[in-house]
Amino acid sequence: GENVEQHPSTLSVQEGDSAVIKCTYSDSASNYFPWYKQELGKGPQLIIDIRSNVGEKKDQRIAVTLNKTAKHFSLHITETQPEDSAVYFCAARRNSGYSTLTFGKGTMLLVSP
């Protein structure tokens, strides 16, 4: 089955800095890679996703890059703000049948004012 590794487990940055979270996956058949933001006591919120037919996707201050050859994908947050502080999860999935998302272990991002 799929295995998703996520690093770092915690990341502290100053407001305005950039933050990068990296994930690797093991199943070469995976072709869907979402990122979720989870605030304390709440459910995960989909913030961006990428499919294997593209290498990069941007949405305002958030971007995701995908390297299928190396089987890794990354989340980039620019101009971080204190409200970006949360736990971020990456995930991977085969887009077929009843495949389910496999999640990384999460990264706690702390943005200091």
Added chain:
Amino acid sequence: GAVVSQHPSRVICKSGTSVKIECRSLDFQATTMFWYRQFPKKSLMLMATSNEGSKATYEQGVEKDKFLINHASLTLSTLTVTSAHPEDSSFYICSAVVAGGRLDTQYFGPGTRLTVL
């Protein structure tokens, strides 16, 4: 769009009782819903996949007689924790996939905090 709700948000019960958690897709129909469990500072652990009108598919190690799942309509799935014990205390989260949409885009509910005394 694509809002998923859960009820209740928090529940405290006595050991031995059963607790039902509801998951609703508010503005879309969901043929597939998922139930996850999350321990403090841990990732999401998939418990089961629920398809409307059919039996749920449970992940290995999840007791189907303890965690009863019913997906009776395209907008509602329920998880019943039967004969709850303190070790069942956890954060339970459901998610839903838009019917007829991409199978991969999952929207999560806000979660239910279960505490068993």
